[in-house]
């Protein structure tokens with residue numbers, strides 16, 4: 001199957017280095033989430049992979065070959081980069097028919113992808129009448145028209161309603177399940193954690209993370225558990241005797257830092273204390289990501305001093 005391979009990829013815009021000696025691979029059969037703060041270089045990397053921009057150094061290949069040397073590229077690689085790019089005075093159907101005709105794709109495929117993208121009933125409407133979310137769906141239909149092995153989507157959830165966001169999640173999971181190579185950039189952490197198996201994270205053009213999602217979350221989580229019990233006083237005393245420092249939250253749950261669920265479960269059983277809930281704490285993708293990128297953000301809001309501190 002087909003991988004995307006980026007090797008020592010570098011791109012300068014004048015004196016600005018947008019992508020800096022980047023090396024990673026996107027493998028088939030899984031969804032790779034592509035994350036990074038604004039300006040980190042995600043879109044530039046995708047453009048370089050698609051041959052839309054010339055690299056200053058290094059290489060980007062698809063199945064071992066540069067995109068520009070692929071025959072029938074739309075049948076190999078489907079990409080959504082800028083959903084606004086479609087011509088507004090065309091109908092959605094005509095837009096897709098033109099793409100199909102110029103890439104040797106059967107016209108019948110147009111209706112299939114219109115339906116798959118949820119645009120079956122609006123194929124005859126002009127694109128300029130489409131909402132942002134409908135344009136996103138059309139961009140995704142265009143990406144899928146050639147039934148490609150490799151799918152690259154830049155911020156596909158942009159402008160989509162909750163139903164559309166669920167659709168994207170199920171779509172990218174399905175594409176990966178079929179063995180395709182799927183790279184999806186997003187700023188929505190909950191979203192990314194719901195569909196990505198693997199993460200590539202950039203900061204200021206450099207590679208920060210290239211690892212399975214689960215490993216990334218574990219590497220950024222501090223061990224601890226949350227629990228509820230019918231006998232908080234007895235459990236608290238038992239935990240204090242073992243050297244833990246349980247803390248009660250507003251919701252009636254107790255947090256025990258530094259403990260595993262196994263340790264606390266066994267301790268409660270030995271003491272004969274009923275547990276109503278026991279959960280290992282794990283960082284969310286958002287927490288883990290913000291922790292990682294706190295020093296890698298080019299554009300962050302500065303905190304203004306409070307009025308009384310200024311005086």
Ligand SMILES: Nc1ncnc2c1ncn2[C@@H]1O[C@H](COP(=O)(O)OP(=O)(O)OP(=O)(O)O)[C@@H](O)[C@H]1O
Nearest residue numbers: 013016017018036037038039040041042043044045
């Ligand atoms: N055509 C261009 N000319 C000059 N600078 C550019 C150009 N395209 C991108 N850049 C710069 O390169 C850097 C990387 O931009 P890029 O759009 O790839 O980041 P990104 O990670 O996709 O950001 P975002 O999440 O905001 O979309 C930024 O500093 C950007 O200003």
